[in-house]
Amino acid sequence: MADNKKKRGGSDRALIALKEPYEVRYWCKKFKVTPAKLKAAVKAVGRSSRKVEAYLKFQKQKDRDRALIAVSQPYELRYWSKKFKVTAAKLKAAVKVAGRSSKKVALYLSAQKKPRKKKKAKKAA
Known part of the structure; x- marks a missing residue:
């Protein structure tokens, strides 16, 4: 989303600006996470929304795997x-x-x- 209203190119829409409260609300709602988790994800992988989305999916999968019992191990x-x-x-x-x-x-x-x-x-x- 655009940080600067005059700058509305495609490359800016794909970035997450944590300084803008409306963007934090938007991305939290889109990814179904808390603001703290969103900030941690951005800190870990950068501002790209694609990278953040992939990171959050990986984290959810990791949490799911922890709750499963692997009898073979x-x-x-x-x-x-x-x-x-x-x-x-x-x-x-x-x-x-x-x-x-x-x-x-x-x-x-x-x-x-x-x-x-x-x-x-x-x-x-």
């Missing part, structure tokens, strides 16, 4: 089994049933756990 098996307090075999079975999403696996495992009955203390006579 031993370090991930250790991490998730420790986090959910189950064995690796139980985790693999849960992933097979519920899918790779960590949220779905957590829900599945919490539904599988049975509440333990409290033991009654015997009175000594």
Whole structure:
């Protein structure tokens, strides 16, 4: 978008001007991000809207991948089994049933756990 109203060429429209509040609002709405994330993206890759858009898509994909459980990776098996307090075999079975999403696996495992009955203390006579 144009920083200077007299300068409305195509090259200026493709740049993001963080000093202009209306531009920040426009680009935040377009990319569906907060102003802070937009500023961080511009700082990381520059003012080009194409580069910023590609960077933000990559970040969203990266966040999505973090929430998935890769059973084929031993370090991930250790991490998730420790986090959910189950064995690796139980985790693999849960992933097979519920899918790779960590949220779905957590829900599945919490539904599988049975509440333990409290033991009654015997009175000594």
